[in-house]
Amino acid sequence: MKPFVARLMAAAALLSIPAALSAHRMWLLPSATVFSGTDGWVTVDAAVSNDLFFFDHQPLRLDAMKVWQPDGSEGILQNGATGRYRSVFDVKLDKPGTWKISTQMSAVMGSFKVDGVEKRLGGRRGPPQPNAPAPLTVADIPANATDVKVTEVSGRNEIFVTAGAPTTTVFKPTGKGLEFAPITHPDELVAGETAKFRFLVDGKPAAGLKVTVIPGGKRYRNDEGARELTTGADGVLSVSWPTAGMYWLNATLTDAKATSPRATERRMSYVTTLEVLTP
Amino acid sequence: MRPTAFLLLGGAITAPALLSPAVAAPPGAVTITIPRLDVAEYHRPYVAVWLEPVGGGAPRTLAVWYDLKKRGNDPGTKWLADLRAWWRKGGRSMTMPADGVSGATRTPGQYTIPLPADVKPGQYVLNVEAARETGGRELVSVPLTAGARTTGKTELGVVAISAR
Structure with a gap:
């Protein structure tokens, strides 16, 4: 019995390695992306899970969440709350144009060996543990x-969410890291048309x-439905939309x-959620 | 009256091109049918009517029927974006209410909207979009020529262009 348990534990350990390496998907899900007037509100779910867009794993923390108004200045996030599986917050869209809601992260990760013992840099995932030693840094x-x-x-x-006519100020790139510079406005996506x-x-x-x-809607179909696409020499991605709905887009680059x-x-990543409407 | 009609008829005979006035006459009005629907909860639909040049170009909104009087946290304008084709084609950059364009929602029946006289010559498509609370949404398009007609399947009935 004992060897069997040992083997089982070894197998479990092996299995847990890829699970730890493959990060779950982080996503923001707006209630809508196209709004009429300047007294509308968008409410956003923020979570980390594998199946899109179902909150069944971890909430996405709101600490670094920011709102950008159509003129590029910072806006206000309201009614933020973090539950067991998701965070939720509202933004009052009181100015016409395209708003950006975003979270950014940057960190240094890594490992080194001292006398044959491996040590890792940076904090671990999950809530801070009491009595845990401070995470190691490069220093x-x-x-x-x-x-x-x-x-x-x-x-x-x-x-990106738009009140009234869409604008493009919030797409202005910073020139740092991996960024999204849409040619087709992300709030003008229609099934049957190709976006660039x-x-x-x-x-x-x-x-x-x-x-x-x-x-989205993974629970109600069998296949994942993921498409792996590649940008051209000009950095442009062409995406066709077979049906209307919410889509999760993720780009990674090392x-x-x-x-x-x-x-x-x-290692850089970019994530956005896009709403595609019927023609 | 009678002599005039006779004269016109005579004129038509001498000029064979005028024998089919339905083709030659410019389009003058559009008649839209809002069907009566047997549903548990009925709300009058939001409707947008607009012209689009066939070769591309700026769309022109002829009519928008929405809940003009609804005020407060959720004013009637909030749901204009549900007319999503019209919204994307220019509704989103209009200010409501719009003179001579916007109006209250209509009960089931037939409504005739005169076409503006200052439409520049050219080929156009007339679009009618309807969206109903707790109901469906439908977009119907018809070429802007007198005599053209089409019928919606769910939210719209006959849409017909008549001669001036």
């Missing part, structure tokens, strides 16, 4: 460390970028242009 890497591998990680998760979105890395077209597009001390690699 804590001793001179005799070997196998130092430091990775810069950054991500954006954005949604440009992606930028450090302000330049991201050619050959891998982008995943997954329709390169060697890290700027943090000792980092040799940087």
Whole structure:
């Protein structure tokens, strides 16, 4: 019995490695993306889960959530609350134009060995544990460390909602990391039409970028329905929309242009949720 | 009256091109039918009527029927975006109420909207979109020529263009 249990535990340990590596999907789900008038409200669900768009795993924390008004200035997030499975908040769309709601993260991750013992940089996932030692930073890497591998990680998760006629001020790129520079306005997507979105890395077209597009409503169909697309040489992605609905879009890119001390690699991700309407 | 009619008839005979006035006459009005629906909860539909040049160009809204009087947290204008084709084609940049364009929602029946006299010559498509609370939404398009007609399936009945 004992060997069997040991084998089982070893198998479980093996299985848990890929599970830990494959991050769950983070998503923001607006109640709608197209609004009439300037007295409307959008309410947004924010969660982390595998099946889109069902909250069944973790809430997406609101600490870094920001609202950008159509003129590019910062707006107000209201009625924020975080539950067991999702966070929720409202934004009053009191100015005409396109609003951006986004959260950004950047961190340094990695590992190194001292006397053959592996140590990891950065905090662990999940809520802080009491009595846990402070997470290690790059500054804590001793001179005799070997196998130092430091990775810069950054991500954006954005949604766009429009009151009245759409505007484009909120798409102005910062020139840092992986960014979304739509050619087709993301609040003008219609089933049967092809949308074109440009992606930028450090302000330049991201050619050959891998982008995943997954329709919502996973629970009510068998297949995942994910499409793996690639941007062209001009960084432009063409996406067709077979049916109306909410779609989750995720682009990831790894390169060697890290700027943090000792980092040799940087991993960037971009996530947005797009609403496609019927013609 | 009678001599005039006789004269006109005579004129028609001498000019064969005028024998089919339905083709030659410019379009003058559109008649829209809002069907009576046997449903448990009925609300009068929001309706938008607009012209679009066939080769592309700026759409022109002829009529928007919405809940003009509803005020408060959810004013009648809030649901204009549910006329989503019209909204995208220019409704979103209009200010409501719009003179000579917007009006109250209508009960089931036939309504005739005169076409504006200053439409520039060219080929147009006339679009009628209806969206109903607790109901469906439908978009019907018909070429802007006198005599053209089509029938909606759910939210709209006959849409017909008549001669001037």
